[in-house]
Amino acid sequence: MTLPPAGQAPDKGPLVAAMFDRIAPRYDRLNRLLSLGIDGAWRREALAAALADGPARVLDVATGTADMALLLKRARPETQVIGVDFAETMLQVGRAKVARLGLEVSLQRADALALPFADASFDALTVAYGLRNFADVERGLAEMRRVLRVGGRLVVLEFPPPPANLAGRALRWYGRHVMPMIGGWISGDRTAYAYLPASTEAFLAPAELSAAIAAAGFARVQHRLQSFGVSALHVGVAV
Numbered sequence: 001m002t003l004p005p006a007g008q009a010p011d012k013g014p015l016v017a018a019m020f021d022r023i024a025p026r027y028d029r030l031n032r033l034l035s036l037g038i039d040g041a042w043r044r045e046a047l048a049a050a051l052a053d054g055p056a057r058v059l060d061v062a063t064g065t066a067d068m069a070l071l072l073k074r075a076r077p078e079t080q081v082i083g084v085d086f087a088e089t090m091l092q093v094g095r096a097k098v099a100r101l102g103l104e105v106s107l108q109r110a111d112a113l114a115l116p117f118a119d120a121s122f123d124a125l126t127v128a129y130g131l132r133n134f135a136d137v138e139r140g141l142a143e144m145r146r147v148l149r150v151g152g153r154l155v156v157l158e159f160p161p162p163p164a165n166l167a168g169r170a171l172r173w174y175g176r177h178v179m180p181m182i183g184g185w186i187s188g189d190r191t192a193y194a195y196l197p198a199s200t201e202a203f204l205a206p207a208e209l210s211a212a213i214a215a216a217g218f219a220r221v222q223h224r225l226q227s228f229g230v231s232a233l234h235v236g237v238a239v
């Protein structure tokens, strides 16, 4: 079955998990290479937003190989950090990084659409480049709102669809031609690295994603484009 690029697709979950399990061993290296190392700066900006109110307990949803969770823990060692993802091999790569750094970050297998946590159990929640892969974005946002306490911060990093200008055209060309070639070459999975940019093209524009976040029960929702719109940071406060 072909993986639908984005949007509501009830049977998309297992295909997404299997795809990330396949590319997990090369995922980090390709992230750095394909973003030309700039993803570190995008994540640090998200980190600052997530830690702004000094949260005691933070959840990183769709944590993958735990880059965001590790940044959070290193920046604020006294904070309890939990990462969840439904791709076990991504989590295994993450657990090896956690062990290597000697940090206490719990990485658990869970579906973002049915989080195994009580209502209002986190002070902040991050999701980096995970949302557009969800089979049901609205349900994912509702789950995130449910596990956040009132006043808790939601911080989302996502790749918006390339804008209709020259930079966007260049980005679309890079996604359609360069990413599948380099990604396929290094990971051995060209399909995955064709899906990733295609899912970006099919995803919500930043204003639409901000509206979806607000509709899920968040106030003061703001977004900021990063690197001329290659990435976008969204922040909202649970109400």
Ligand SMILES: C[S@@+](CC[C@H](N)C(=O)[O-])C[C@H]1O[C@@H](n2cnc3c(N)ncnc32)[C@H](O)[C@@H]1O
Pocket: 013, 016, 017, 020, 061, 062, 063, 064, 065, 066, 067, 068, 084, 085, 086, 087, 090, 110, 111, 112, 113, 127, 128, 129, 130, 133, 134, 135
């Ligand atoms: C592009 S990766 C991002 C990983 C990590 N957050 C990062 O910044 O590198 C997307 C991740 O979302 C996870 N994911 C997608 N849908 C999910 C869901 N419904 N529940 C849990 N994890 C999900 C995938 O397994 C994958 O690890």
